[in-house]
Amino acid sequence: MSVLEKIDSPADLKKVSNQELEELASEIRTAVLHxxxxxxGHVGPNLGVTELTIALHKVFNSPIDKFIWDVSHQTYPHKILTGRKNGFTDGHFHDITPYTSxxxxxxxxxxxxxxxxxIANALGYAKARDLTNDKGNIVAVIGDGSLSGGLAMEALNNAGDFKGNLIILVNDNQMSIAENHGGLYRNLAELRATNGQAENNFFKTFGLDYKYLENGNDIESLIHLFEEVKDIDHPIVLHIHTEKGRGYQPALENKEAFHWHMPFDLExxxxxxxxxxxSYSSVMLDYMDKKVSEGLPLVAIxxxxPxxxxxxxxxxxxxxxxxxxGIAEQFTITFGGAMAAAGARPIIFHNSTFVQRAYDQFWHDLAINEEPAIVIVKGGVISGSDETHQGSSAMTWISNIPNIKYLAPTSEEEFIxxxxxxxxxxxxxxxxxxxxxxxESRPTVLTDYSTPSYQMTKSxxxxxxxxxxxxYSHGEKVAKVLAENGINATLINPLFINDLDQAFLENLVENHQVIATIEDGILDGGFGQKVASFLGKYDVKVLNFGAKREFNDSVPVTELYNRYHLTPExxxxxxxxxxK
Known part of the structure; x- marks a missing residue:
């Protein structure tokens, strides 16, 4: 029997001898890679924290002692040790979520x-524990680039004033999703180089106690460190140097590509x-290359x-x-907006599921100041991802901020x-x-987008x-099915997400009984509802096709399209x- 077969809960891990723990680490890595x-899924982050996770569960007593994970894309070993190892076997991969829950x-x-x-979550739990006279250690696990995020800085600042038990475990694998950027990481490098003894210590400036462990993939050293700080009566930072992608050579050789990876050949x-x-990304790269060569002061942020x-x-x-x-969405908007205001031409790139973290900066900085930056949003679709990575809301909230022009090209030509x-x-x-x-390739005639101008592509x-x-291609399919039912539908490319071409809509009312909007996002507050609101005073029926306002947790797109009536049929x- 393998060591992992003996473990169905953290209590079982307590019975495993220290000599067996290295074999357990190897078995966990095999399960993750399978x-x-x-x-x-996330490869490198999980491989790098395997020993750290084993040591945590060996020393502490979960769930009385609480491990609060950052990002939680580094929690596969934790899941395996807490009764969810079946989710790593054939036929059961989707039985568990990819993040903590x-x-x-x-x-x-x-x-x-x-x-x-x-850190903020852990600090909240620690404060509540003390107020309710509860027991247990509170351990925040942060790293993989998360430490430089604004919320982490705010939480560290407040942790400096906390008087009770709080263990902040910094998993320093020298990486973010890609390589790290910024002055903080130079200090981490200095601390690593001096075995934690550098006079310049970022964590101590917040008034926090501090310990460093160089070999963060050595189980024996980790166990000793955790036993030393267990039940500590004040906040402490454990700075632990780990190796992202440990145990799998391709993940070590290309840490960025194997942060998260599509299905791959294991060998x-x-x-x-x-x-x-x-792709549209390659079109964008070619376009920026051309503009820089023309002398434009263009900057990609x-x-x-990346x-x-x-x-x-x-x-x-x-x-x-x-x-x-780095992981600082808010900064990119305020910083990029200021660059635009000062005469540069920044293009700021965001994924729809992450850009929501910069809502205030879109509103207060970019929009109020009317800074002419360009923001490219990718992944704004109804997707089958987990509930923490839904990209379908960006169109709704961005489109309701004043002073922003929000456009939705349908082709390479329109994009350019x-x-x-x-x-x-x-x-x-x-x-x-x-x-x-x-x-897609589709001719475009519009060159000025300062005022909304819908394009009728089929009368x-x-x-x-x-x-x-x-x-838009979905609309083409619907028009085709309607034609098969004897209806010659009008097809329109609206292009403008948040500005209505009111004259165009008024003209449609004259010879159309039904106006249907189709969008790849949440309906509430979205494009379709803006159209329906404007047309409410006219004698016409409006149908809005899009997503409901709900969290979907790894629901297949085909199922969502059926749920939302987004199939052409x-x-x-x-x-x-x-x-009728």
């Missing part, structure tokens, strides 16, 4: 998929998903996710024109046309929803389809029922 190679296990306390939250590390070649846009290629060619701010206009104008911030569902009667952005059925 899962992520088959369905994709208090609804899944008594050993988890938060549903967390974004960064820099653990070679090669992806099982074939790159389709040209992102928050630790791989999503292929920005490393741009950075290699123009290192002085590329800024990775909008970029040309956005870079030439200096009056307002421009947000561009990068199209999904594949690169018809009775039914008008306003298909926004990446779902269901959409046509709804339209026909209104016509």
């Amino acid at each position: 899962k992520v190679s088959n369905i994709g 208090q609804r899944e296990s008594e050993h988890d306390f938060f549903t967390v998929g974004h960064t820099s939250t653990s 070679t590390g090669q992806s099982k998903v074939i790159d389709s070649g040209k 992102n928050a630790a996710i 791989g999503i846009f292929g920005l490393k290629q741009f950075a290699a060619k123009y290192p002085d024109r590329y800024i990775d701010a 046309s909008i970029l040309d206009w956005a870079l030439e104008q200096h009056e307002e911030p421009v947000v561009i929803q990068m199209p999904e569902h594949g690169l 018809g009667e009775k039914v008008a389809l306003l298909a926004l952005g990446g779902l 269901l959409m046509v059925a709804d339209i026909l029922s209104l016509l």
Whole structure:
């Protein structure tokens, strides 16, 4: 019997001899790699914390002692040791969530998929423990680039005033999603180089106690450290140096690519998903290359996710024109907006599921000051991801901020046309929803996007389809099915997410009974509802197709499309029922 087979709970781990723990670490890594190679997932972060997680559960008593994980994309070993190892076997990969979930296990306390939250969460738990005379250690596990996030800084500042038990475990693997950036990480490097003895100590400036462990993948050393600080009566930082991707050579050789990876061949590390070649990201890279060569003071800015846009290629060619701010979405908006106000031409890149962290900066800095920065938002789709990584809300909240031009191109030509206009104008911030569902080519005639101007691509009667952005091709499919039912529908490319072409809509009312909007996001407060609100005074029926306002946890897209009536057949059925 393997060591892992003996363990169904942390209590079982207590019975395992210290001599067996190295074998257990190897077995956990095998289980993690089996899962992520088959369905994709976070590879390097989980491999790097295996020994650390074993030592935590060996020394502490979960769930009385509480481990509060940052990002929680480094919790696969924790899940394996807390009764969820079946989720790493064939046929059961999707039985557990990819992140911590208090609804899944008594050993988890938060549903967390974004960064820099653990110290604040742990501090809240520690304060509540003391107020209610409860017991137990509170351990915040932060790292993998999360430490430089603004919320982590705020929490460290407040932890400096706390008087009770709080253990802040800094998993220093010298990486974020990509490489780390910023002065904080130079101090961490100095601390590593001096075995934690450097006079300049970032953590001590907050009034926090501090200990350093160089070999953070040595179980015996970890156990000794944790036993030393268990039940401590004040906040302490344990700075632990680990190796991201440990135990799997491809993950060690390419730490960024194996932070999160699509399904891959375990033997070679090669992806099982074939790159389709040209994409909107590659179009963007070619465009920026051209503009820099023309002398434009263009700068690309992102928050630790260069791989999503292929920005490393741009950075290699123009290192002085590329800024990775680390996991600091708020900073990129305020910083990039200020650059635009000062005459530079920044393009700020964000994933839809992360950009929500910068809501206040969009509103208070970018919009109020009308700073002419360009923000590219990718991943704004109804997706089958887990509930912490839903990208379907960005269109709703961005589109309701004043002074922002929010545009949804449907093709490569429109994308470039909008970029040309956005870079030439200096009056307002421009947000561009990068199209999904594949690169498309479609002629465009519009060159000025300062005022809304919808494009009618097919003239018809009775039914008008306003298909926004990446779902324009969906509108084409609906029009085709309607034609098979004897209805020649009008098809429209709205382009403008938050500005209505009111004259165009008023003209539609004259010879259409049903106007249907189609969008790849949440309906409440979105594009379709804006159209419906405007048309409320007219004698026309409006149907809005999009997502409900709800958290979806790893629901397949096909199921969501059926739930939301976003398949062409269901959409046509709804339209026909209104016509009757």
